[in-house]
Amino acid sequence: MSNIFDIADLFDYNLTYGSEKLPMKIIDKLKNFSDELTARELNLWAELLGDIIVALYYFPKAFRLIKKDEWAANSGAMIGLILGTIILAIIVSIVLGILVAILKKSVKKDERDYMFSARGSMIAYTALFVCVTLIIGLGIIAGFYHEITARLFLITGPLFMSHLLMLALMFSSTIKSVVQLFFYRRGY
Numbered sequence: 268m269s270n271i272f273d274i275a276d277l278f279d280y281n282l283t284y285g286s287e288k289l290p291m292k293i294i295d296k297l298k299n300f301s302d303e304l305t306a307r308e309l310n311l312w313a314e315l316l317g318d319i320i321v322a323l324y325y326f327p328k329a330f331r332l333i334k335k336d337e338w339a340a341n342s343g344a345m346i347g348l349i350l351g352t353i354i355l356a357i358i359v360s361i362v363l364g365i366l367v368a369i370l371k372k373s374v375k376k377d378e379r380d381y382m383f384s385a386r387g388s389m390i391a392y393t394a395l396f397v398c399v400t401l402i403i404g405l406g407i408i409a410g411f412y413h414e415i416t417a418r419l420f421l422i423t424g425p426l427f428m429s430h431l432l433m434l435a436l437m438f439s440s441t442i443k444s445v446v447q448l449f450f451y452r453r454g455y
Contacts, residue, residue, distance in 0.1 A: 306371040307380055308451045313363040315444040320359050322437050325352045326430070333427050383450040391443035398435035402428060 304312070328348050406428055 306373050309367050309371050311444050311448050313367050317359045318441050321356045383447050387443040387447035390446045391439040394442045395439035402431045
């Protein structure tokens, strides 16, 4: 008797495309892609994809709310957006984690993995430092030269600055994944 949570049954749900099952074709294409990658590289691709999906969902909506009205950004609309983003991030990470687990078995980290992780972290945190320095500089310039920033349509309120800081964090996380993928592809 089949278990309701059996993954094979999940992908065998009456979706057909020609003679083959559509979800199985997608899984086969992912397996072909993943055959070239190590388990760690596949995890990095999943992390990168998850970061991009969440960022593309959250930041356009958040900046639209801030631009539209400061009160709208502080109200229930922003709370709803944050809660929706958290739920989306959880769902995306679970789905991508299941896909990675289906495609590859995890292996224990070795010295090379730790070295690539350290290099990725070093470059990512350097990028984060530069972004935070620029954001602080924008805040200082906006404080001294409010007329100029108003003419350039720069929004420099605390809510906007906090979103810029979150964008910098997301950017540095993306940089870390990309750098690690580069080193894995390069091999040393």
